[in-house]
Amino acid sequence: MKTQQFHWFRIIMNDITEGKKMQDKIEKLGKSTIHHGKFNNRIYLMKLHPENVPEIISGMEELAEENGYSKIFAKIPPEALPDFISNDFSIEAFVPRFYKNKQDCLFVSKFKDDKRKKVPKNELKNFHELLHNSDSGKSKKLKYKHSLKYKLEKLSPEDIPAITEVFSRVFETYPFPVHDPKYILETMDEGETQYFGLKEGSKLIGVSTAEVDISNKNAEMTDFAVLPEYRGQNLAFRLLTKMEQEMKYNNIKTVYTMARLKAPGMNKTFLKSGYQFTGTLLNNTNISGNIESLNIYYKHL
Incomplete structure (x- = not known):
């Protein structure tokens, strides 16, 4: 099925092209939501509508061919898996009870270029050692005596200039335009993105x-x-703890993350917080100027 037969509708990220901070687009492909572009050089199927299976697979394939994308990455429920497997997708990770605390989610990928499939052996070796030596599940408490002097709060629109400044200092590039105040305001207003901060x-x-x-x-x-x-004061742990409290208040049952494979600090934070590792998305996302691999973790609240 040709992509032209789908109804395209761009919902955010209109022409954000400020040099190195240029981002990809979030659009509707059929009734599903995708994120795609040359910045990450991939298609990310963020939300799959069941009515689009299996046609969306050929639609994404055509889009990838037209733009020379080297990876297609999707979050899908189990009933869609046979169609994706039949089209040479493979499972990279999963999250149990992802949909409404009942149905699992599978993270599947297809590489369009063999170079994109290259395994980061050294990074995986270092992570394996971290995982092997982790005391995950034994203790969820971390010491953060000195970090208690910082105020932890949910952020509001008046914090947006400071939010973008922090993101700009920490991330040279990022898969979404977190450096752009308009993007922060739009996502904040929509209510689906909640921002937390330490001051x-x-x-x-x-x-x-x-x-x-x-x-x-x-x-x-x-x-x-x-x-x-x-850094070095377990501030990410404090942020994560606050976020989990807020998610429980919002009746969220499953939380998950995509942590950078090469960032041991964040991996330790999630392991110490009781999150379970389920797989690695190879060469998946442009962060800080490079395409990086991401580890998937989840936790049931």
Whole structure:
């Protein structure tokens, strides 16, 4: 089925092309939501509508061919898996009870270029050692005596200039335009993205976000950014704890994250917080100027 037979509708990210911070587009393909572009050089099927299976697969294939994308990555329910497997997709990770605390979610990918499939052996070896030596599940408490002097709060529109400043200092590039105040305001107003921060007095020193899917009772814990001079105080752990409390209040049952494979600190934070590792998305996302691999973790609240 040709992509022209789908109804395309761009919902955000209109022509954000400020040099190195140029981002990809979020659009509707049929009734499903995709994120695609040359910045990440891939298609990401963010939300699959059941009416689009199996036609959306050929639609994404054509879009990838037209633009030379080297990877197609999708979050799908189990009933869609046979169609994706039949079209040479493979499972990279999963999250149990992702949809409405009942149905699992599978993270499947197809590589269009063999170079994109290259396994980051050294990074995986280091992560394996971290995973092997982790005391995950034994203790969810971390010491953060010194970090208690910082104020932890949910952020509002008046914090947007400070939010973008923190993101700009921490991430040279990012898969979504977190450097753009208009994007932050739009996502904040929509209500599906909640922003959290740590402040020293009136100065914002750390930010994180929760991408909330109320209807499916899940949330992605993401965008952790702490200014370099304040690291080493378990501030990400404090942010994560606050976010989990807020998610419970919102009746969210499953939380998950995509943590950078090469960032041991964040991986430790999620492991110490009781999250379960289920797989690695190879060479998946453009962060800080490079295409990086991401580890998938989940936790039931």
